[in-house]
Amino acid sequence: MSLSSPASSLPGDALTLAATSTSGGEAVSFWVLGTIAVMGALGTVLLRKAVHSALCLAGTMVILALFYLANGAYFLGIVQIVVYTGAVMMLFLFVLMLVGVSAADSLKETLKGQRWLALGCGLGLGIMLIAGLGQASVSSFTGLAAANSEGNVPALAAQLFTKYVVAFEVVGALLTVAAVGATLLTHRERIEKSKSQREQAEERVKGGTQLPPLPAPGVYARHNAVDRPGLLPDGTPSHLTVSATLLSRGQVREVGPEALHRVAALEQRTADNHGQTEHGRMYGEPHEPDPDPDLDAARERDAREARKAQEAREEEASK
Amino acid sequence: MSPVNYVYLAALLFTIGAVGVLVRRNAIVVFMCVELMLNAANLTLVAFSRIHGNLDGQIMAFFVMVVAAAEVVVGLAIIVMLYRSRHSASVDDASLMKL
Numbered sequence: 001m002s003l004s005s006p007a008s009s010l011p012g013d014a015l016t017l018a019a020t021s022t023s024g025g026e027a028v029s030f031w032v033l034g035t036i037a038v039m040g041a042l043g044t045v046l047l048r049k050a051v052h053s054a055l056c057l058a059g060t061m062v063i064l065a066l067f068y069l070a071n072g073a074y075f076l077g078i079v080q081i082v083v084y085t086g087a088v089m090m091l092f093l094f095v096l097m098l099v100g101v102s103a104a105d106s107l108k109e110t111l112k113g114q115r116w117l118a119l120g121c122g123l124g125l126g127i128m129l130i131a132g133l134g135q136a137s138v139s140s141f142t143g144l145a146a147a148n149s150e151g152n153v154p155a156l157a158a159q160l161f162t163k164y165v166v167a168f169e170v171v172g173a174l175l176t177v178a179a180v181g182a183t184l185l186t187h188r189e190r191i192e193k194s195k196s197q198r199e200q201a202e203e204r205v206k207g208g209t210q211l212p213p214l215p216a217p218g219v220y221a222r223h224n225a226v227d228r229p230g231l232l233p234d235g236t237p238s239h240l241t242v243s244a245t246l247l248s249r250g251q252v253r254e255v256g257p258e259a260l261h262r263v264a265a266l267e268q269r270t271a272d273n274h275g276q277t278e279h280g281r282m283y284g285e286p287h288e289p290d291p292d293p294d295l296d297a298a299r300e301r302d303a304r305e306a307r308k309a310q311e312a313r314e315e316e317a318s319k
Numbered sequence: 320m321s322p323v324n325y326v327y328l329a330a331l332l333f334t335i336g337a338v339g340v341l342v343r344r345n346a347i348v349v350f351m352c353v354e355l356m357l358n359a360a361n362l363t364l365v366a367f368s369r370i371h372g373n374l375d376g377q378i379m380a381f382f383v384m385v386v387a388a389a390e391v392v393v394g395l396a397i398i399v400m401l402y403r404s405r406h407s408a409s410v411d412d413a414s415l416m417k418l
Contacts, residue, residue, distance in 0.1 A: 021321060022320050022321070027320035030325070030328075034328050037332065038332065038335070041331075041335040044348070044351055044352065045336075050345055053348050053351055054347075064358050071322065075377070076384075079381070080384070087388070091391060091395060092391075095395045095399060110344075118338060118342050122341065125333075125337055129330040133323065141370040141372075142369075142371055142372025143369060144369050146372060147373055147374050156378065156381070167382060174386065174389050175389050178393050179392065181392075181396070182395075
């Protein structure tokens with residue numbers, strides 16, 4: 001993608017002359033990226049989930065940053081990425097997480113015909129804007145080569161701190177006020193006194209709820225995963241042992257009597273396949289491991305070498 | 320290609336953003352569409368800055384960005400507050416001045 005203004009390729013005093021067309025590379029990038037930007041904007045409006053909308057908008061903003069760079073606004077291009085996609089969109093995502101990600105727009109119309117009216121108004125606005133632009137005759141453009149000759153950032157700074165210095169200061173004050181305002185808006189005064197630990201404990205005792213910690217899941221069951229309820233002594237699963245979240249989601253695995261029977265049958269089959277009796281597996285039949293000839297040979301060799309080394313050391317010591 | 324094409328693109332994005340503001344019900348998405356409109360205006364300013372060969376347009380776009388950032392901060396704070404009191408981020412639910 002060509003970032004340079006076309007006029008910059010003209011020599012010397014031609015810098016101030018007007019150009020009529022940008023480079024071909026910029027045209028290609030405009031059409032490709034412009035299509036993606038419009039698609040991102042449509043996605044922002046049309047996708048039902050707010051997170052998808054936010055991601056589409058972030059993509060559109062990155063492409064707009066590239067367009068700023070292509071138009072010679074190097075400082076603004078970087079600021080667009082840092083401020084918009086980096087800060088503003090992430091702030092949007094934070095608030096989305098706070099408000100609930102899964103909340104999708106309802107398609108129910110609260111005002112009758114409002115949607116079609118809005119679409120009609122939007123279409124009218126678009127036609128008006130584009131027709132108005134078509135009426136304008138901009139056959140040539142100056143380009144920023146002269147204005148950016150000492151660099152985009154120094155040129156912007158020179159204007160910002162002389163001609164626009166009052167606006168700059170006011171904007172600084174605005175940012176401060178906005179920060180204070182946001183803190184004030186989201187701050188919540190605590191009206192009732194917060195309960196102390198003692199009061200909480202007494203409340204619990206009075207309420208007659210479970211006082212000691214809840215029993216752990218999977219204890220006395222065959223598995224110790226959190227979604228397996230622990231078994232009571234008579235073999236029934238206790239739902240106190242699994243998290244209430246898993247219970248309400250219906251993600252608790254059953255270890256009821258049938259499951260226990262299935263496990264017992266499986267164990268019996270495994271034991272049969274291994275040629276062992278259930279009794280032997282449980283109480284352990286005494287058996288010697290088979291002697292391994294390679295292992296014995298290796299042990300013998302090691303012992304011989306150790307003996308030799310010992311003799312050598314003794315000879316050394318007697319000398 | 321003439322740089323005016325950027326202005327056409329900005330007009331298109333602005334229109335899409337305006338339709339989004341009118342059609343969507345989720346306050347956060349409405350807010351994002353407002354951001355889209357502001358960005359489209361910025362693109363216009365930058366494109367005209369190039370067409371006219373001076374940097375005033377870029378300075379205006381810079382100020383728009385700063386004001387938009389301040390607006391986002393306050394607006395999102397208001398949305399969070401609304402959500403706390405009404406447990407919904409839909410603009411339809413915020414139909415009364417008090418709870």
